[in-house]
Amino acid sequence: MLIDTHCHLDFPEFDADREEVIRRAKDSGVEYIINVGSSLENSRAAVKLSKEYPAVFASVGIHPHDAKDFSEDNLLEIKELSKNPKVIAIGEVGLDFYRNLSEESVQEEVFRKFIGLAKERNLPLIFHCREAKADFLRILKEESFPQMRGVMHCFSGDKDFLRECLDLGLYVSFTCNVTYKKADNLCQVLKLVPQDKLMLETDAPYLSPEGFRGKRNEPYQVKLLAETIAKIRSVTFGEIAEATTVNAKKLFGLDI
Ligand SMILES: [Zn+2]
Ligand SMILES: [Zn+2]
Numbered sequence: 716m717l718i719d720t721h722c723h724l725d726f727p728e729f730d731a732d733r734e735e736v737i738r739r740a741k742d743s744g745v746e747y748i749i750n751v752g753s754s755l756e757n758s759r760a761a762v763k764l765s766k767e768y769p770a771v772f773a774s775v776g777i778h779p780h781d782a783k784d785f786s787e788d789n790l791l792e793i794k795e796l797s798k799n800p801k802v803i804a805i806g807e808v809g810l811d812f813y814r815n816l817s818e819e820s821v822q823e824e825v826f827r828k829f830i831g832l833a834k835e836r837n838l839p840l841i842f843h844c845r846e847a848k849a850d851f852l853r854i855l856k857e858e859s860f861p862q863m864r865g866v867m868h869c870f871s872g873d874k875d876f877l878r879e880c881l882d883l884g885l886y887v888s889f890t891c892n893v894t895y896k897k898a899d900n901l902c903q904v905l906k907l908v909p910q911d912k913l914m915l916e917t918d919a920p921y922l923s924p925e926g927f928r929g930k931r932n933e934p935y936q937v938k939l940l941a942e943t944i945a946k947i948r949s950v951t952f953g954e955i956a957e958a959t960t961v962n963a964k965k966l967f968g969l970d971i
Contacts, residue, residue: 874903
């Protein structure tokens with residue numbers, strides 16, 4: 716069994732064939748999908764999908780891009796949404812100083828609010844971090860990690876950042892960008908991740924694997940991702956499937 720621990724099936728890219736996409740995932744052994752919230756609206760949609768499809772779990776949160784529109788009312792609604800039994804994490808939240816669609820100080824303030832919510836609700840966090848490593852690590856240290864739990868999604872850092880994330884107790888999740896031809900550096904880092912901290916995700920509709928670039932990504936591609944990672948780490952597909960499923964079940968407390 717495989718789990719896509721991070722995708723966005725609520726996005727309009729899937730409006731025409733969502734059910735088929737979930738079926739196609741199942742047929743490839745991707746039996747469960749975590750639909751990650753990226754705004755208040757997307758968090759509502761994620762919870763709705765989790766109610767409609769037994770295979771779908773949800774997380775709720777606001778992406779750092781949208782931190783500028785944050786209000787306390789948003790936080791209250793996200794908190795209410797987080798009480799749904801199929802909501803298994805707070806996220807994706809974090810910092811994105813690459814695109815800087817919201818001011819850095821505002822991103823930090825909103826990020827801390829969601830860490831606070833995760834503490835209050837005793838839920839793990841799904842982190843987005845781009846071009847903001849130092850601030851990200853500083854905030855986590857100040858916000859009582861490694862006592863808390865979380866996953867660094869779409870890991871794309873170097874060895875040092877990996878070490879720091881592991882020291883803070885984080886899980887580390889890889890996407891289909893490890894299948895790209897120019898992913899040598901990332902593949903070297905991937906080899907260093909302990910088997911009990913590794914997770915898989917597509918971030919669909921983004922980041923289609925090599926051979927499918929330019930097309931919409933889908934959860935069924937976790938199979939190809941697991942095959943690629945097995946080769947890179949010189950282990951069997953079965954070992955990767957087993958380990959990453961156990962890890963996701965443990966971090967998110969999935970009752971499956
Ligand atoms: Zn992200
Ligand atoms: Zn995402």
